[in-house]
Amino acid sequence: MDTCGSLRRSDVGRQVTISGWVNRRRDHGGLLFIDLRDHYGITQCVVEPDEKAFAAADQARSEWVLSLTGKVVARTAETVNSDLPTGEIEIRIEEVAVQSRAQELPLPVFGDMTYPEDTRLKYRFLDLRRERLHRNITLRSKVISSIRRRMIDGGFTEFQTPILTASSPEGARDFLVPSRLHPGKFYALPQAPQQFKQLIMVAGFDRYFQIAPCFRDEDARADRSPGEFYQLDLEMSFVTQDDVFAAVEPVLHGTFSEFADGRDCGPAQFPRIAYDESMLKYGNDKPDLRNPIVIADVSGVFAREDVAFKAFKGKTVRAIPAPGSASQPRSFFDRIDGWAKSEMGAAGLGYIVLEGEGGKGPIAKFLPPAALQALMEKCGLKAGDSVFFSADAKPERAALLAGHARTRIGRDLNLIDDKLFRFCWIVDFPMYEWNEDEKRIDFSHNPFSMPQYPREKFLALDRSDRDTILGLKAYQYDIVCNGIELSSGAIRNHDPDVMLKAFEIAGYAREETETKFAGMLNAFRYGAPPHGGTAPGIDRIVMLIAGEENLREVTMFPMNQQAQDLMMNAPSEVSPRQLKELHIRTVMPEKG
RNA sequence: GGGGGCGUAGCUCAGUUGGUUAGAGUGACGGCCUGUCACGCCGUAGGUCGCGGGUUCGAGCCCCGUCGCUCCCGCCA
Numbered sequence: 001m002d003t004c005g006s007l008r009r010s011d012v013g014r015q016v017t018i019s020g021w022v023n024r025r026r027d028h029g030g031l032l033f034i035d036l037r038d039h040y041g042i043t044q045c046v047v048e049p050d051e052k053a054f055a056a057a058d059q060a061r062s063e064w065v066l067s068l069t070g071k072v073v074a075r076t077a078e079t080v081n082s083d084l085p086t087g088e089i090e091i092r093i094e095e096v097a098v099q100s101r102a103q104e105l106p107l108p109v110f111g112d113m114t115y116p117e118d119t120r121l122k123y124r125f126l127d128l129r130r131e132r133l134h135r136n137i138t139l140r141s142k143v144i145s146s147i148r149r150r151m152i153d154g155g156f157t158e159f160q161t162p163i164l165t166a167s168s169p170e171g172a173r174d175f176l177v178p179s180r181l182h183p184g185k186f187y188a189l190p191q192a193p194q195q196f197k198q199l200i201m202v203a204g205f206d207r208y209f210q211i212a213p214c215f216r217d218e219d220a221r222a223d224r225s226p227g228e229f230y231q232l233d234l235e236m237s238f239v240t241q242d243d244v245f246a247a248v249e250p251v252l253h254g255t256f257s258e259f260a261d262g263r264d265c266g267p268a269q270f271p272r273i274a275y276d277e278s279m280l281k282y283g284n285d286k287p288d289l290r291n292p293i294v295i296a297d298v299s300g301v302f303a304r305e306d307v308a309f310k311a312f313k314g315k316t317v318r319a320i321p322a323p324g325s326a327s328q329p330r331s332f333f334d335r336i337d338g339w340a341k342s343e344m345g346a347a348g349l350g351y352i353v354l355e356g357e358g359g360k361g362p363i364a365k366f367l368p369p370a371a372l373q374a375l376m377e378k379c380g381l382k383a384g385d386s387v388f389f390s391a392d393a394k395p396e397r398a399a400l401l402a403g404h405a406r407t408r409i410g411r412d413l414n415l416i417d418d419k420l421f422r423f424c425w426i427v428d429f430p431m432y433e434w435n436e437d438e439k440r441i442d443f444s445h446n447p448f449s450m451p452q453y454p455r456e457k458f459l460a461l462d463r464s465d466r467d468t469i470l471g472l473k474a475y476q477y478d479i480v481c482n483g484i485e486l487s488s489g490a491i492r493n494h495d496p497d498v499m500l501k502a503f504e505i506a507g508y509a510r511e512e513t514e515t516k517f518a519g520m521l522n523a524f525r526y527g528a529p530p531h532g533g534t535a536p537g538i539d540r541i542v543m544l545i546a547g548e549e550n551l552r553e554v555t556m557f558p559m560n561q562q563a564q565d566l567m568m569n570a571p572s573e574v575s576p577r578q579l580k581e582l583h584i585r586t587v588m589p590e591k592g
Numbered sequence: 593g594g595g596g597g598c599g600u601a602g603c604u605c606a607g608u609u610g611g612u613u614a615g616a617g618u619g620a621c622g623g624c625c626u627g628u629c630a631c632g633c634c635g636u637a638g639g640u641c642g643c644g645g646g647u648u649c650g651a652g653c654c655c656c657g658u659c660g661c662u663c664c665c666g667c668c669a
Contacts, residue, residue, distance in 0.1 A: 026629065027625085028631075030625065031628075033627080042629095048626075104619075105603085105619075106602060107603075108602095108603065108618085110630085116599090117661065118660080172667080172668050221668085224668070443669055445669055449669090488669090561663085
């Protein structure tokens with residue numbers, strides 16, 4: 001079939017019919033051009049006033065749907081459009097069939113202007129016609145198909161798991177679905193097929209994957225859709241952490257390389273960075289390795305006796321080098337400092353500018369030459385650089401602010417090369433963390449991870465061994481690419497005793513764990529293989545490959561940040577009868 | 593739940609120190625134009641300056657509140 005993208009010089013002379021939307025209409029009085037657009041491309045069609053099709057063609061407006069019939073003719077050399085694949089030909093319109101008209105558009109399809117998000121979401125079907133979104137969504141399909149092929153080639157088998165399942169006590173807030181048959185009871189939409197995939201391993205299928213929908217009732221971010229998203233969920237039996245890495249690396253690296261379009265994807269094996277090291281050097285657990293800035297701990301420098309800067313004494317001080325920034329205007333430094341105050345809620349970001357042999361800036365005078373020298377060595381600084389400081393009594397807060405500052409400075413100084421993909425594994429996550437608000441020990445990530453600790457010693461742990469417990473690492477790992485967490489995974493805990501103990505340490509009574517995870521615990525008592533896996537986020541992968549900074553640009557029908565679908569009007573009220581059937585009564589919040 | 597930014601024509605935006613009748617581009621509509629491909633030229637219509645209150649002789653502009661969108665923090669095993 002002929003399309004708006006298929007006709008070439010070799011088709012000249014043929015009588016064709018093509019259908020599509022009016023992309024653009026150019027009326028020259030004596031000559032009318034209509035650019036007709038479909039999924040495959042754009043073809044210029046032309047008609048003159050003395051021809052019988054002119055009147056009908058003249059009626060057509062932007063985004064009307066037409067079927068145009070006519071002869072394919074070659075354009076003259078001067079009128080060839082080399083920007084279009086179909087630019088060597090045009091169609092002489094002989095017949096016009098109007099399939100559908102269009103009102104004045106709230107969102108023009110033609111052109112590449114930016115439009116407000118709510119308009120784009122409400123008229124998503126129009127936005128999807130536009131080149132950028134149309135291309136992104138098509139790319140998404142190709143990426144998913146490539147991933148699926150690579151997984152199957154790698155010996156994995158795809159299975160579906162339930163969408164209506166049970167609420168789980170750990171993790172994000174669940175989406176609940178009331179049960180009609182069981183008054184007062186609820187299903188939950190799966191936050192991930194976590195327990196199911198482990199049960200699949202117990203069932204003896206040893207290499208599972210699924211492009212799995214996941215549902216979490218949490219607030220949105222640019223890289224986090226509200227409500228629902230997709231993961232490449234995978235799990236393997238009889239494997240070590242290294243085996244999982246070796247299975248996943250070629251899939252991700254291969255997929256990114258396939259669609260890289262000239263961008264550099266880095267080594268096929270991803271570097272491994274321990275969680276603690278990442279927190280120190282990059283100030284977070286999802287470092288953007290395109291950014292060359294490396295944070296250093298300089299608490300020791302400010303603790304020296306010859307350094308009299310009181311504001312930093314006794315605090316954790318992290319230094320964020322800003323290479324080559326000494327020549328930046330004062331406003332650069334003020335802007336960073338102002339940003340730290342207003343957006344990060346910090347006291348500010350001190351800095352020293354290294355010009356010639358000395359240092360300049362508000363706190364330079366507190367550092368005698370020897371201390372400055374020590375600082376420069378510690379951070380790898382040279383003349384022409386400057387350095388910012390993040391200080392806080394709590395090391396975690398100092399690290400976090402430093403991490404944000406590292407990102408901000410790297411961006412402001414244009415140090416981040418957007419033609420790169422830089423992957424890494426973050427490994428050795430802590431098993432537990434201290435919850436200061438509620439004064440108790442929490443799981444720090446996935447409660448199903450295997451602790452990196454001998455079994456007997458782990459079983460003998462007491463909740464009072466707080467330092468030992470908080471020092472425990474887990475076989476828990478993330479994949480990070482360009483500062484985006486792509487994937488979280490673990491070697492799982494398949495030992496019921498260790499699992500009960502692990503939950504007990506986090507404050508769950510044995511009976512409670514037995515009830516909440518009955519299915520899985522029970523299964524582990526009938527022969528469970530050691531297993532592990534991970535689950536890269538599909539939406540984020542596509543976002544990175546598409547070069548977009550927001551998931552909505554790679555999602556066909558996304559919700560807004562308030563988790564509303566502006567096109568379909570979801571969520572919406574339901575009839576009293578529906579509520580009655582579900583044994584549900586709504587109680588509106590009181591307006592505070 | 594908290595913080596930052598934004599809100600002016602269908603759409604994208606400008607609007608000076610608070611000053612008279614709020615502008616441009618684009619789109620729509622009409623006219624002219626035979627080679628454009630962001631066609632060009634002329635004209636017409638199109639406004640609750642998000643909403644409410646306040647200050648002022650006078651508010652798009654200043655103040656307070658509120659709503660919406662967005663980015664971030666909290667949250668996201």
